[in-house]
Amino acid sequence: MTAENTTYKKVGESIPQPRQVNPYGPNPADYLSNVSNFQLIESTLREGEQFANAFFTTEKKIEIAKALDDFGVDYIELTSPVASEQSRKDCESICKLGLKAKILTHIRCHMDDARVAVETGVDGVDVVIGTSQFLRQYSHGKDMQYITNSAIEVIQYVKSKGIEIRFSSEDSFRSDIVDLLNIYKTVDKIGVNRVGIADTVGCANPRQVYDLVRTLKSVVHCDIECHFHNDTGCAIANAYTALEAGARLIDVSVLGIGERNGITPLGGLMARMIAADREYVLSKYKLHKLRDIENLVSEAVQVNIPFNNPITGFCAFTHKAGIHSKAILANPSTYEILNPSDFGLTRYIHFAHRLTGWNAIKTRVEQLNLKLTDQQCKIITSKVKSLADIRPLNIDDVDSIIKDYHADINTPQIFPKSAANGTADIIDEDISIADGPAPKRAKVNGH
Amino acid sequence: MTAENTTYKKVGESIPQPRQVNPYGPNPADYLSNVSNFQLIESTLREGEQFANAFFTTEKKIEIAKALDDFGVDYIELTSPVASEQSRKDCESICKLGLKAKILTHIRCHMDDARVAVETGVDGVDVVIGTSQFLRQYSHGKDMQYITNSAIEVIQYVKSKGIEIRFSSEDSFRSDIVDLLNIYKTVDKIGVNRVGIADTVGCANPRQVYDLVRTLKSVVHCDIECHFHNDTGCAIANAYTALEAGARLIDVSVLGIGERNGITPLGGLMARMIAADREYVLSKYKLHKLRDIENLVSEAVQVNIPFNNPITGFCAFTHKAGIHSKAILANPSTYEILNPSDFGLTRYIHFAHRLTGWNAIKTRVEQLNLKLTDQQCKIITSKVKSLADIRPLNIDDVDSIIKDYHADINTPQIFPKSAANGTADIIDEDISIADGPAPKRAKVNGH
Numbered sequence: 073m074t075a076e077n078t079t080y081k082k083v084g085e086s087i088p089q090p091r092q093v094n095p096y097g098p099n100p101a102d103y104l105s106n107v108s109n110f111q112l113i114e115s116t117l118r119e120g121e122q123f124a125n126a127f128f129t130t131e132k133k134i135e136i137a138k139a140l141d142d143f144g145v146d147y148i149e150l151t152s153p154v155a156s157e158q159s160r161k162d163c164e165s166i167c168k169l170g171l172k173a174k175i176l177t178h179i180r181c182h183m184d185d186a187r188v189a190v191e192t193g194v195d196g197v198d199v200v201i202g203t204s205q206f207l208r209q210y211s212h213g214k215d216m217q218y219i220t221n222s223a224i225e226v227i228q229y230v231k232s233k234g235i236e237i238r239f240s241s242e243d244s245f246r247s248d249i250v251d252l253l254n255i256y257k258t259v260d261k262i263g264v265n266r267v268g269i270a271d272t273v274g275c276a277n278p279r280q281v282y283d284l285v286r287t288l289k290s291v292v293h294c295d296i297e298c299h300f301h302n303d304t305g306c307a308i309a310n311a312y313t314a315l316e317a318g319a320r321l322i323d324v325s326v327l328g329i330g331e332r333n334g335i336t337p338l339g340g341l342m343a344r345m346i347a348a349d350r351e352y353v354l355s356k357y358k359l360h361k362l363r364d365i366e367n368l369v370s371e372a373v374q375v376n377i378p379f380n381n382p383i384t385g386f387c388a389f390t391h392k393a394g395i396h397s398k399a400i401l402a403n404p405s406t407y408e409i410l411n412p413s414d415f416g417l418t419r420y421i422h423f424a425h426r427l428t429g430w431n432a433i434k435t436r437v438e439q440l441n442l443k444l445t446d447q448q449c450k451i452i453t454s455k456v457k458s459l460a461d462i463r464p465l466n467i468d469d470v471d472s473i474i475k476d477y478h479a480d481i482n483t484p485q486i487f488p489k490s491a492a493n494g495t496a497d498i499i500d501e502d503i504s505i506a507d508g509p510a511p512k513r514a515k516v517n518g519h
Numbered sequence: 520m521t522a523e524n525t526t527y528k529k530v531g532e533s534i535p536q537p538r539q540v541n542p543y544g545p546n547p548a549d550y551l552s553n554v555s556n557f558q559l560i561e562s563t564l565r566e567g568e569q570f571a572n573a574f575f576t577t578e579k580k581i582e583i584a585k586a587l588d589d590f591g592v593d594y595i596e597l598t599s600p601v602a603s604e605q606s607r608k609d610c611e612s613i614c615k616l617g618l619k620a621k622i623l624t625h626i627r628c629h630m631d632d633a634r635v636a637v638e639t640g641v642d643g644v645d646v647v648i649g650t651s652q653f654l655r656q657y658s659h660g661k662d663m664q665y666i667t668n669s670a671i672e673v674i675q676y677v678k679s680k681g682i683e684i685r686f687s688s689e690d691s692f693r694s695d696i697v698d699l700l701n702i703y704k705t706v707d708k709i710g711v712n713r714v715g716i717a718d719t720v721g722c723a724n725p726r727q728v729y730d731l732v733r734t735l736k737s738v739v740h741c742d743i744e745c746h747f748h749n750d751t752g753c754a755i756a757n758a759y760t761a762l763e764a765g766a767r768l769i770d771v772s773v774l775g776i777g778e779r780n781g782i783t784p785l786g787g788l789m790a791r792m793i794a795a796d797r798e799y800v801l802s803k804y805k806l807h808k809l810r811d812i813e814n815l816v817s818e819a820v821q822v823n824i825p826f827n828n829p830i831t832g833f834c835a836f837t838h839k840a841g842i843h844s845k846a847i848l849a850n851p852s853t854y855e856i857l858n859p860s861d862f863g864l865t866r867y868i869h870f871a872h873r874l875t876g877w878n879a880i881k882t883r884v885e886q887l888n889l890k891l892t893d894q895q896c897k898i899i900t901s902k903v904k905s906l907a908d909i910r911p912l913n914i915d916d917v918d919s920i921i922k923d924y925h926a927d928i929n930t931p932q933i934f935p936k937s938a939a940n941g942t943a944d945i946i947d948e949d950i951s952i953a954d955g956p957a958p959k960r961a962k963v964n965g966h
Contacts, residue, residue: 096724246542280546392569427598
């Protein structure tokens with residue numbers, strides 16, 4: 073943690089204690105970094121409404137806004153009130169909920185939009201205009217002088233109403249750097265609360281983000297907000313790198329829903345940030361509510377949680393390879409930096425497959441309340457691998473092998489002799505000490 | 520593109536022409552960059568087999584290997600032949616297929632494993648050992664001197680067999696940097712083909728990756744390979760940044776399947792790389808086969824393609840907001856850097872919702888072969904927004920509104936007078952010039 077970050081930090085409850093060095097923590101040389109001092113602008117109800125499958129009723133919007141507020145997001149951004157009559161009414165309704173999070177709406181850089189926006193009761197207005205040659209030519213057709221004049225007019229108007237104002241360029245990474253810095257410097261002088269950089273087409277890469285944010289940081293005094301689309305899969309990394317370069321606020325949405333394949337996802341960014349500064353993240357956000365929020369939104373827009381979703385994907389905390397399982401069982405930190413219990417989740421060691429190792433099997437033996445030596449566990453492991461080469465196994469299959477083996481080695485030596493007269497059945501019942509279905513006997517070699 | 524990269528580049532067919540500057544292209548100041556000179560080590564059949572749901576039969580492994588080879592991956596990495604008897608047999612079978620891609624297997628740094636591996640017929644062996652304090656303490660329990668000695672023995676043995684050898688540390692970002700550089704320098708002197716860096720726990724961030732790869736690049740002469748887990752959502756960005764720092768090879772798997780939530784996905788990395796150097800990527804990889812390969816693997820491991828998957832997610836090329844649709848229709852590059860046709864896919868402008876704009880509606884009018892003025896399209900747009908505020912719309916709903924409106928304005932003035940005597944039905948049929956179900960008449964206001 074840098075000296076600067078310590079000053080910024082609003083923890084207050086206790087004097088920071090020396091702690092173990094975290095290689096994934098903020099780089100002490102990054103004096104600009106806001107990794108330990110970031111805020112979230114949650115845009116599920118704006119960017120997320122632009123997701124192909126999204127249709128939010130008023131009731132659903134309110135339910136989502138309340139859940140996000142409870143989670144602890146700093147801002148909630150809503151669709152422009154000029155998008156439709158219902159959009160305007162919903163914006164007013166959410167402003168009246170009395171949430172802790174500040175409510176923003178997102179408009180084009182037009183006085184027509186601004187006049188409607190300030191009447192809704194929002195705490196702030198996010199203004200955006202395309203500054204790239206592509207958008208200037210094919211979208212609004214305006215030159216930089218016109219854009220600057222519009223921006224000044226809208227910003228002064230919104231400020232006169234006593235609410236927050238953000239000015240953002242659109243498609244910032246394909247905009248002329250001189251044009252960009254000029255307009256940001258101008259709006260910073262007027263006194264915006266923050267300026268925004270947007271990777272509208274989702275193609276920026278981390279070092280490019282670092283350079284632009286850091287340069288901008290040297291030009292403006294206000295906060296910097298960043299918005300990253302995920303077309304090339306870099307939205308989380310770009311957000312993190314932007315914070316390292318001095319950006320303060322990141323736009324997110326639940327599961328990343330938005331135009332095309334979306335933006336920086338709330339959950340994925342939480343995974344990234346908790347790896348860097350667990351204390352800060354846990355002090356601000358109710359991470360154990362994350363799964364419920366993702367379920368709420370995924371049901372509303374009718375998509376499944378991606379199998380490989382950070383944190384909440386069904387296998388995010390499942391360990392399979394023998395070498396991994398062994399170490400995880402000895403110390404979870406070996407293969408797991410994220411602690412599933414921080415998110416109200418548990419880890420799972422997958423042992424019913426041919427890559428399994430004897431340490432995983434030994435743990436399962438202990439879970440079944442059986443006593444076997446390491447050598448005996450290795451024999452069982454070899455049996456599991458042989459069977460797993462033939463067909464997929466489930467947990468019951470492995471438990472059967474373990475229980476049968478345990479039964480065999482615990483059978484009195486007299487057993488083979490008396491097997492012919494029916495004693496075997498009685499002994500079988502005696503050794504069924506673990507719960508689950510009665511094991512089917514397997515042939516045992518060795519021991 | 521840097522001078523160095525131009526030299527590396529094996530295009531050959533034509534003299535490079537001056538082209539439009541690509542802001543997402545390799546940074547000309549990055550003399551170390553391999554962004555335009557990278558190779559893929561495809562590990563679906565090794566790392567991917569460690570995915571919780573993976574059970575590949577021999578036939579499925581062969582099918583996947585052939586598909587990956589056809590796609591153009593440089594290497595295919597297979598599960599260690601000592602994992603199980605069938606793993607060894609499958610490794611031998613795939614080596615005998617005569618694929619263009621080189622076949623690798625991935626083993627622990629033990630002579631026992633190495634002896635089995637070199638007998639399978641592979642083109643190379645990937646050796647890995649944990650070097651972090653966590654893995655040294657909780658996994659294999661060996662010190663750096665032991666690790667170094669084992670590495671030297673295994674490397675010299677594999678080299679003596681005339682096949683490729685890679686030495687990788689595991690959990691590299693939590694390893695002591697001096698230990699790491701020492702062992703890499705040692706194995707580089709013996710003459711490995713490449714050294715590997717692995718973010719085994721998935722918590723590295725891009726600038727950290729850049730620093731480590733760049734430092735390593737100054738220590739070794741061989742190629743550098745990188746392996747990134749995706750626990751914190753940075754696996755694609757880390758891979759890209761590693762290439763910028765001079766790494767040459769990236770480990771990928773189809774859909775990123777692997778331990779926990781997996782590694783750098785093949786498709787996502789292709790999205791990232793084509794944004795940087797379209798020419799190089801198209802010259803090496805059959806991108807139009809990507810969707811088929813993802814479907815093949817997703818069916819084999821019984822998962823759905825994530826809704827937000829780069830390129831092949833169902834909405835990756837769907838545009839919804841009015842302002843986006845307008846610009847996309849004028850020039851796709853405004854909001855789309857990736858060209859869907861490069862992947863055998865098409866874009867889709869979503870217009871049946873309350874965020875729609877009149878440019879999207881106008882395009883739909885033209886698709887329906889109807890003639891309406893811009894002003895008339897704006898009136899229809901307002902109707903669509905009103906209806907979309909009430910309930911979710913589908914394309915038929917919007918087409919009905921368009922067709923009804925078109926019918927009304929093209930009805931002769933005499934129509935209202937004769938409606939009472941049954942003429943209306945006949946006129947209705949006359950104007951049903953577009954295909955689709957007969958429209959249900961809607962009330963028309965204005966004009």
